[in-house]
Amino acid sequence: MKVTTGFFYRTFLGDINKQIEEMFKAQRQLATGKRVLSPSDDPVAISRIAKYKSEISALDEYKRVMDTAKIYNSATEKAIDDLKRMLIKAKQYAVQGSTDTLSPTDRLAIAREIDTLIQRSIDTINTKVSGRYIFAGFKADTAPVNAQNGLYQSDTNLQYLDISFFLDVAVNLPATEFFTYTATGELASLKILTPYNQTVSANSSPPPDEILQLHDADPLGALLMSQSSGGAVTDPVNSFTTNGGTLTIRLGDNQAVNVTISANASLNDIRDAINNQASQYVKAWVVNVGTSTSPDYRLVIGSIPNGKSDMIRIDVTTTDAPNSGLNLLAYNPESGNVSMSFQENINGYNYISDPADPNYYSFNNNYLNENYYLRALHFLKVALENNDQGRIQKAVAYIDKIADKLFKQQSLIGARLNKIETITDYNLEIETNTKVALSNDQDADAIKVISELNRRMSVLQALRTTLTDFFRNNLFDFLR
Structure with missing residues (x-):
């Protein structure tokens, strides 16, 4: 190996550059606070650093998403709270309207207050946040409830946002529990906010005369005839009583009325006789509590006014066989002669759960009144307008059931x-x-870097001094 002056010069220059580069690296670490400035600094750590930064970026995005989810759910909670307060107010009005001291004019005034609550409720249900309806499903640009007919016109889908690497949360509430009823099929044109004792088209099934009977149901219950020992009555026009007799009907402390029933009278005949002779106290209907293929016709007797059917007393005078004929219409708990039963939910009368039944859409369908927020308030409003104390009292129960549903949704x-x-x-x-893991892999130890920088500066200074002293001599100095 040939050692020359040029060799020494290049060697010294390379060492000085190396120290300068290390000093520059240490200076950058000190300035940026980062230990790893390029993949070559620590190939293993750089992959972990990229992963940590990706996770931190995702967590920052989750923060923004959670803020959005919190805004929507907080708005929903407030809206439900507003609906609950309006229900409480409506219940107060219902209790007030059910008292005997109020006049029809007083109840009409309360009905106007209920109408105001209905409009305010619709506005609350149609609440928007950031241009989106919070009680709608995927149709977030469509008002959930039609203000004119009360129908729910959005869908029941939930919208979710990811709030973590493994969890999501819903940000809307279709509220299917308390105001999402929609009419379908041939009766879709019927309004949920139906008029008092609404009737159905004569082209519907069951036949028109039966429909008209079923639409004046007592919301607080009625007396239901038991099934005869001979089985179900499959046709209300066939003979029901063999010998006929007398029904002595009394409502509370009122004077008793004797209703004469002829021999071989059918259920329809008995209904008509009661309605003609005792119409000041009671009203009778014939209903099919069975099905269209397996009919089971019964007599139902309700009070006039509504809400006092449990006060009806019926004593029977007949020679019909026991547990048959007119004997099935006895109802006198005081004497122990009871065949009919007091029931609140009678299929085909005032509790219809089959949407295919035309009466399902009637004003007095308990199933809808207790499951649809707006319908419950509308039920109360129309009952007040028609001075119907029985239905006003029933509205209290409907409102309580809707309130329970609201509490459940609010807890959700x-x-x-x-x-x-x-x-x-x-x-x-x-x-x-x-961030701690990222700092451990990426951040520089300032004290260590300063010490390293000082050490590099000392080495560089020594190299510069040595280089200067070395090149001050010439060849002849070495040959001496």
Whole structure:
């Protein structure tokens, strides 16, 4: 190996450049606070750093998503709270309207207040947040409830947002539990906010005369005839009583009325005789509590006015066989002679759960009144307008059931908000741990870097001094 002056010069220059490069690297680490500035600095750590940064970026996005989810669910919670307050007010009006001291004019005034609550409720149900209806499904640009007919016109889908790497949360509430009823099929044109004792088209099934009977049902219950020992009555026009007799009907403390029933009278004949001779106290209907293929016709007797059917007393005078004929119409708990039963939900009379039944859409369908927020309030409003104390009292029960549904939905929203808060705390802990891991892999130790920088500066200074001293001599100095 030939050692020349040029060799020494290049060697010294390379060493000086190396120290300068290391000093520059240390200076950058000190300025940026980062230990790893390029993949070549630590190939293993750089892959972990990229992963940590990706996780932190995702957590930042989850923060924004959770803020959005919290805004929507908080707005939903407030809206439900507003609906609950309006229900409480409506119940107060219902209790007030059911008292005997109020006049029809007084009840009409209360009905106007209920109408105001209905309009305010519709506005609350159609609440928007950031241009989206919070009680709609995927149709977030469509008002959930039609203000004219009360029909729910959105869908029942839930919208979810991811709030963590493994969890999501719903941000809307279709509220299928308390105002999402929609009419379908041939009766879709019927309004949910139906008029008092609404009737159905004569072209519907069952026949028109039966429909008209079923639409004046007592919302507080009625007396229902038991099935005869001979089985179901399959045709209300066939003979029901063999010998006929007398029904002595009394409502509370009122004077008793004797209703004469002729021999071989059918159920329809008995209904007509009661309605003709005792119409000041009671009203009778013939209903099919069975099905169209397996009919079971019964006599139902309700009070006039509504709401006092449990006060009806019926004593029977007949020579019909026991547990048959007119004997099935006895109802006198005081004497122990009871064949009919007092029931609140009588299929085909005032509780119809089959949407295919035309009476399902009637004003007095308990199933809808207790499952649809707006319909329950409308039921109360129309009952007040028609001075119907029985239905006003029943409205209290409907309102209570709707309130229960609102409480359940509010608890659901509360659970969502708690979930968001819990995941917020969890994500914060994950973010803190990830940032610590990132700092361990990426951040520089300032004291260590300063020490290294000082050491490099000392080495560089020594090299410069050595280089200067070395090149001050010439060849002849070495040959001496």
